[in-house]
Amino acid sequence: MSDSIVSRRRAIALAGVGVAGVAGVAGAAAVGSALIKGSAEPEGPSPAEGAVAFTGEHQAGIVTPAQDRLHFVAFDVITTDRDRLIGLLQDWTAAAARMTAGRDAGEIGAVNGVPEAPPDDTGEALGLPPSGLTITVGFGPTLFRDAAGKDRFGIAAQRPEALADLPHFPGDTLDAAISGGDLCVQACANDPQVAVHAIRNLARIGMGVVSVRWSQLGFGRTSSTSREQATPRNMFGFKDGTANLKAEETDLLRDHLWVQPGDGPAWMAGGAYLVTRKIRMLIETWDRTPLAEQEAIVGRSKGVGAPLGKAKEFDEPDLAALGADGEPVVPTVAHVRLAHPSTNSGARLLRRGYNFVDGSDGLGRLNAGLFFIGYQRDPRTAFVLVQRSLARQDVMNEYIRHVSSGLFACPPGINGDSDFWGRALFS
Amino acid sequence: MSDSIVSRRRAIALAGVGVAGVAGVAGAAAVGSALIKGSAEPEGPSPAEGAVAFTGEHQAGIVTPAQDRLHFVAFDVITTDRDRLIGLLQDWTAAAARMTAGRDAGEIGAVNGVPEAPPDDTGEALGLPPSGLTITVGFGPTLFRDAAGKDRFGIAAQRPEALADLPHFPGDTLDAAISGGDLCVQACANDPQVAVHAIRNLARIGMGVVSVRWSQLGFGRTSSTSREQATPRNMFGFKDGTANLKAEETDLLRDHLWVQPGDGPAWMAGGAYLVTRKIRMLIETWDRTPLAEQEAIVGRSKGVGAPLGKAKEFDEPDLAALGADGEPVVPTVAHVRLAHPSTNSGARLLRRGYNFVDGSDGLGRLNAGLFFIGYQRDPRTAFVLVQRSLARQDVMNEYIRHVSSGLFACPPGINGDSDFWGRALFS
Numbered sequence: 001m002s003d004s005i006v007s008r009r010r011a012i013a014l015a016g017v018g019v020a021g022v023a024g025v026a027g028a029a030a031v032g033s034a035l036i037k038g039s040a041e042p043e044g045p046s047p048a049e050g051a052v053a054f055t056g057e058h059q060a061g062i063v064t065p066a067q068d069r070l071h072f073v074a075f076d077v078i079t080t081d082r083d084r085l086i087g088l089l090q091d092w093t094a095a096a097a098r099m100t101a102g103r104d105a106g107e108i109g110a111v112n113g114v115p116e117a118p119p120d121d122t123g124e125a126l127g128l129p130p131s132g133l134t135i136t137v138g139f140g141p142t143l144f145r146d147a148a149g150k151d152r153f154g155i156a157a158q159r160p161e162a163l164a165d166l167p168h169f170p171g172d173t174l175d176a177a178i179s180g181g182d183l184c185v186q187a188c189a190n191d192p193q194v195a196v197h198a199i200r201n202l203a204r205i206g207m208g209v210v211s212v213r214w215s216q217l218g219f220g221r222t223s224s225t226s227r228e229q230a231t232p233r234n235m236f237g238f239k240d241g242t243a244n245l246k247a248e249e250t251d252l253l254r255d256h257l258w259v260q261p262g263d264g265p266a267w268m269a270g271g272a273y274l275v276t277r278k279i280r281m282l283i284e285t286w287d288r289t290p291l292a293e294q295e296a297i298v299g300r301s302k303g304v305g306a307p308l309g310k311a312k313e314f315d316e317p318d319l320a321a322l323g324a325d326g327e328p329v330v331p332t333v334a335h336v337r338l339a340h341p342s343t344n345s346g347a348r349l350l351r352r353g354y355n356f357v358d359g360s361d362g363l364g365r366l367n368a369g370l371f372f373i374g375y376q377r378d379p380r381t382a383f384v385l386v387q388r389s390l391a392r393q394d395v396m397n398e399y400i401r402h403v404s405s406g407l408f409a410c411p412p413g414i415n416g417d418s419d420f421w422g423r424a425l426f427s
Numbered sequence: 428m429s430d431s432i433v434s435r436r437r438a439i440a441l442a443g444v445g446v447a448g449v450a451g452v453a454g455a456a457a458v459g460s461a462l463i464k465g466s467a468e469p470e471g472p473s474p475a476e477g478a479v480a481f482t483g484e485h486q487a488g489i490v491t492p493a494q495d496r497l498h499f500v501a502f503d504v505i506t507t508d509r510d511r512l513i514g515l516l517q518d519w520t521a522a523a524a525r526m527t528a529g530r531d532a533g534e535i536g537a538v539n540g541v542p543e544a545p546p547d548d549t550g551e552a553l554g555l556p557p558s559g560l561t562i563t564v565g566f567g568p569t570l571f572r573d574a575a576g577k578d579r580f581g582i583a584a585q586r587p588e589a590l591a592d593l594p595h596f597p598g599d600t601l602d603a604a605i606s607g608g609d610l611c612v613q614a615c616a617n618d619p620q621v622a623v624h625a626i627r628n629l630a631r632i633g634m635g636v637v638s639v640r641w642s643q644l645g646f647g648r649t650s651s652t653s654r655e656q657a658t659p660r661n662m663f664g665f666k667d668g669t670a671n672l673k674a675e676e677t678d679l680l681r682d683h684l685w686v687q688p689g690d691g692p693a694w695m696a697g698g699a700y701l702v703t704r705k706i707r708m709l710i711e712t713w714d715r716t717p718l719a720e721q722e723a724i725v726g727r728s729k730g731v732g733a734p735l736g737k738a739k740e741f742d743e744p745d746l747a748a749l750g751a752d753g754e755p756v757v758p759t760v761a762h763v764r765l766a767h768p769s770t771n772s773g774a775r776l777l778r779r780g781y782n783f784v785d786g787s788d789g790l791g792r793l794n795a796g797l798f799f800i801g802y803q804r805d806p807r808t809a810f811v812l813v814q815r816s817l818a819r820q821d822v823m824n825e826y827i828r829h830v831s832s833g834l835f836a837c838p839p840g841i842n843g844d845s846d847f848w849g850r851a852l853f854s
């Protein structure tokens with residue numbers, strides 16, 4: 001890990017030499033050391049600054065304890081050349097392995113000795129530690145068959161049934177321009193500059209093969225994916241994701257998160273399906289709502305985050321309990337009830353969403369909300385069930401608008417040096 | 428400082444009690460303690476988590492060591508009632524004093540015992556430390572006389588001459604919808620959730636008096652304002668702000684940053700003028716440019732950040748030096764030369780800009796760039812001079828577009844409990 005950090009830091013000095021030519025290699029190393037010493041950084045990386053392993057059975061960035069910041073991007077593939085697409089996935093895998101280890105995406109100086117070549121790294125993360133960066137890739141339905149029904153890459157037969165287009169939900173106000181996509185990349189890190197740098201360099205590497213369809217920054221995580229993490233708050237001011245699937249719950253993850261052998265085409269075993277929803281929150285309206293009403297809508301107390309009628313955040317909601325007035329303590333249309341597994345045939349998913357603010361909306365309001373990210377073994381029996389329940393009855397719908405939607409099949413993890421994202425799909 | 432943190436954390440427990448009514452005050456305190464103990468946070472706040480003093484001769488958030496994250500907002504005043512505007516500035520000052528100390532903006536539970544009232548804090552920062560939050564307020568030219576020439580608040584005579592509308596610069600492609608504003612608020616913090624919470628609550632408090640005109644999130648600082656800080660990098664991958672004015676340079680700050688007695692109307696003494704420019708960077712084009720050309724455009728090496736021909740970042744550029752070819756080592760149109768005080772009659776300003784990525788632009792590119800923030804004693808002899816020089820000759824203009832512009836007079840600091848932003852202006 002500290003080797004990796006030294007690598008990106010050493011690149012600073014080397015880049016300075018390669019071009020300005022003002023010092024020998026020894027001098028450059030001295031400059032590099034001075035730079036590190038002169039900064040206010042501690043000697044070693046903190047846990048939040050360290051590296052997350054890139055290879056493994058599953059892709060990193062799913063059960064990895066949710067990092068604080070997000071940059072998510074969806075791409076359209078603009079070539080019909082299968083080999084160029086495969087080449088890109090290979091190049092992306094190599095660059096992601098470097099960047100998640102805290103290195104640059106490629107050489108920063110003269111590339112292969114050609115000074116006229118643009119740098120193979122854009123530079124804005126030089127000197128920054130790995131920062132827990134994870135890069136997670138998914139394949140959209142349109143990669144298998146495009147809008148015109150064309151099988152551009154000869155993989156239509158490999159499309160899993162679980163990657164079924166999401167139905168229209170009541171109240172959906174989706175904007176096609178910020179929905180869908182042939183490929184997606186989720187970059188999460190504890191430093192937003194590191195997440196942005198990763199996406200920007202993958203887009204750079206993909207020039208001529210892919211085009212950015214839409215992209216979303218998230219400034220704060222709204223879910224925990226590990227019991228080690230405190231539960232964060234969403235833009236309604238409530239704790240979010242208390243009952244989320246957690247990395248430690250391996251039996252539940254097997255049943256609800258990871259695609260199992262025999263679930264569908266073999267290339268997806270060990271992967272997971274990803275649903276994204278950009279949910280605009282009408283925070284100005286919410287902020288005029290009394291606290292008691294907010295809590296009745298959510299079904300939890302705002303302060304502690306306890307289910308109504310309970311004292312502590314992690315207490316199980318008692319959905320059967322009746323109050324002195326004979327009414328359910330947790331209202332019949334409370335969000336916590338409608339989203340609960342018992343209301344949805346046991347459906348569970350792993351959420352790792354992020355708060356966003358995208359400036360203002362031209363109507364005097366902040367354009368704020370939640371970028372929902374949900375991973376699951378099969379969306380048809382997870383997200384779709386829960387969202388049907390919420391879309392039909394949730395009182396919270398008065399305060400939210402679903403404005404974008406994405407669906408992606410995220411293949412299993414990278415297994416060794418010759419592996420790449422989608423190898424099994426394209427072989 | 429630690430008292431303040433306890434205050435916001437205690438509010439969590441109290442809010443839980445006030446509404447859910449599941450425990451007495453003693454029980455609530457126990458829940459609060461359990462919550463704190465159960466989290467992964469260390470006992471005391473780190474320096475980045477601590478509080479910045481709210482009161483002082485100057486507003487905080489100008490020479491304060493630049494925090495990592497920004498939420499900036501410009502408001503239109505939608506009332507013509509002078510007293511309501513003054514009341515808002517008083518309310519804002521009180522709420523800002525609380526929030527910068529790590530407290531909520533107001534009571535989170537039943538307000539003044541009225542359970543039907545909406546909460547006086549929106550809740551998303553509950554449990555978070557002060558995080559170095561600063562809140563800095565400025566008054567735009569249109570507050571003194573609106574677009575129709577009307578003196579809505581009886582302060583037209585108090586408009587400083589230094590608050591002269593900025594001229595049109597060559598190449599400007601400004602969008603009026605995200606430019607200008609009667610009031611601005613800059614919230615900087617080391618946790619974006621804390622910065623967003625501050626702006627959101629000031630907007631909430633201002634409902635009916637002000638309306639959000641535009642707002643901007645910045646994910647990473649691009650300047651240092653203290654010698655303690657390492658120089659960060661902008662989205663061109665270069666170190667930015669190396670030659671910035673620094674908090675330690677008190678003589679320079681007196682001459683170039685702070686409005687001095689006698690400079691204009693008395694109410695601005697101790698204040699500073701703020702210019703904002705949203706600068707879209709065409710990063711895809713930049714990324715296709717050879718490293719040597721990027722460095723010639725900037726006038727510094729990309730790695731170390733040294734002026735061309737020098738070895739170290741903080742070496743002074745030698746603008747007179749000639750290379751073996753008889754040409755200037757720092758090209759005549761290099762950014763570092765055109766922005767240098769010696770090229771601009773000694774003009775200097777304090778920059779504290781931020782990197783931004785606002786999704787994508789619908790043309791397959793990331794919408795990324797620099798949100799420039801510059802403070803100065805008089806924009807006519809600082810920003811305007813430098814920007815004229817840059818707009819006319821800077822080769823970097825091929826890679827950037829100025830898309831928004833703001834100008835604000837930021838009054839001096841808050842001086843004690845009965846003071847408020849603009850007290851001297853309105854008295």
